[in-house]
Amino acid sequence: MPPTLGGLVRTPSLGLRPLTGDGGLDRAVGWVAVSELTDPTPYLAGGELLLTTGVRWADSPVDLREYVHRLALRDIAGLGFGVGVALERTPDQLREAAVEFGVALLEVPRPTPFIAIGKEVSRVLAKEEYEGLSRAFTAQRDLTRAALSGAAAVVDRLARDLGARVLLLSSDGAPRHTAPAGASPLPRDLGGGLDRLRAAGPRASAAVTAGAEHIWAQPLATGRRVRGFLAVGTDGPLGPEQRTLVNAAVSLLSLELERDAHGEGARLGEGVLAALLSGALDPADPGAERLVATLPPAPVVVAAADGAPGAPPPPGALVAAYGEGAVLLTAADTPDAVVTDLLDGPVGISDPADHTGLAAALAQAERAREAARSRGGGPVRAAELPGGLLGLADTPAGTRMAEELLAPLLAERSGADLLASLRAYLAASGRWDAAAEALGVHRHTLRYRMRRIRELLPVDLDDPDVRAELWISLRLHGARA
Incomplete structure (x- = not known):
């Protein structure tokens, strides 16, 4: 939960006292601003808890009604008045104006420094951001696991996590899978948007509003060729966590549709590889043994490169797009020349590993790739680099x-x-x-x-x-x- 005025009032160490009743205490506090200006509104963005002591009011008389009116128009979260500095009590005119214009007014006792209020808001904001990242990571992990069962499972999982209507469309706009089951088709006014997306390229997106529903669509492609579209319908605009989840689904579905064009065996193996490398799949998970069996037999090495996958891999190797580049999983005794034929750009190669150590092997390969970039020559193996923390x-x-x-x-x-x-x-x-x-x-x-x-x-x-x-x-x- 984001910080609110009520939450600050309920924090005993701050000792804040609401002077306008409980109204407005549910307002979220985006930040804390401290200002003694007679008109601080040019420096406010809205949503702040403004703190002041009125230290200038004695020297420069202020119309407190107009002061509060300007703050209300700026849509601040609330106003905190620090007593015991310039004035021993909160002015009645300030309280009356706060009631008139619906601005929550808090009294800050003299022992409470303004910075303590700011730190509390920062603490709650940081906690909320961490919890949001944790939720997003868990949801992305669940999406990645769903991808092991195919595109339809990704769509179902995304719809459940967002509480939204999600449609997977083919390249011509025809529905391939809809979640929840029986969801209505897209509105007609998105049809032209798909044509524009197809022409604009894989990084474009389109959005329309149909009644109370917001519909967002993006092409699914790993290169310039669009293989389908993902459309998401929600009751309101997507928040940051939702956008992160949708972007993850776009990446997974793009890979799924691309792999569908290259055979089921390769699709499953590459999906397992991506899940192991990202940590979304634990080899100890129930059923993981069957999935891991689709990978090349251990010992293996992981190779990381900046460019897209090059030539098709031979039997016993897997090449997959990963992040902004590509990764190769192959037998530990694969010659460097074969690795460079399969990957484009600077290449880093890990030490031999088993299937339970692929995430660590990827870190080694990425570190070796950094060295390959700086040397500007052939592939670099992790064993060639200095060890220990200093080596990192x-x-x-x-x-x-x-x-x-x-x-x-x-x-x-x-x-x-x-x-x-x-x-x-x-x-x-x-x-x-x-x-x-x-x-x-x-x-x-x-x-x-x-x-x-x-x-x-x-x-x-x-x-x-x-x-x-x-x-x-x-x-x-x-x-x-």
Whole structure:
């Protein structure tokens, strides 16, 4: 649930007191704004809980009725007045205006800092976002599992999760599957929209309103060829979580329709591969053993590439679109030349693994692909890369972050001395005498340099996380110096 005024009132640590009754306490609070301006509305977007102490009202008389009227027109969530700063009690005129214009008014006691209210709203917003992401992840996992049973199961699952009318259409607009069963066909005014979608390409979408229903449609395609359409009818606009779920269904159905054109065996195997790689299917799940049997026998390797799948795979291998590129599952002894024939672009290849370790193998392959991009040559195997946590950081992205973190020191004329001093200081765990001795300088010289480093780096050198990050950055920088 999003934060509401009522929820804030019921938070004992805040001590807020409603002055306009229970009306409006169910209003959602999008954010907390603090302003002492006599007219803060140009800086409000609507939906905020505005907090003020009226500190300027004594010096610059304000028409409180007009003040509240402007806030009401801006559609704020509510107004909080902090007492004990400029005024010992909430002005009666402010309360009367709040009642007149339907603005919920809360009294904030002197011991409650405004920042505490903002933190509480941020906490609830973060909790809601996390719960939304968790729900979306669970729903996407269920959709992916449904895809193992075919396109119709994806449509049924999507309709159930959205509580909506969902239609899978063929490329000519004819219904292939409808959920819930017996749902009415699309309105006629979407027919022209399908023609426009077909011409606009796979990333286009169309939306119409038929009475109280909102209908959204998008083509299903893995390339330029449209193999069908997905249409979703809801009582209102799709929210962020719903749009995420629909987008996932579009991707799954696009793959399903594409695989249908290449045979049932390949479709099932690639669906199992995608489910294992994403974590949507656990090999220990009931019935998973039968599905995993459709994959090439272990030990296998996972190869990841930026480009689309190349040549059709030979027997005993699977190539599937995954994310923005493609993945290959093949026997561990497959030569590199065969792998590069099947995939386009920079290629990374994992260590051998069994079917229970495909998600970890994909991470290895993606890391090796990063190295292949930077080297600009042939495929890179994970076994060629340095191991450990430092090895995980030793990628183009990790190097770039390290250079960005150390950039203020590198820009100094004495940058080399500063880097050496920081390295010695961290290696000595902050012991001045030991670090100065290792450098061969007086400890006062080291203290001066460290003071300069603290001025240049926007971090807290006493934070162990910061020290670890700086140490890894120095190691990565030194390896390339």
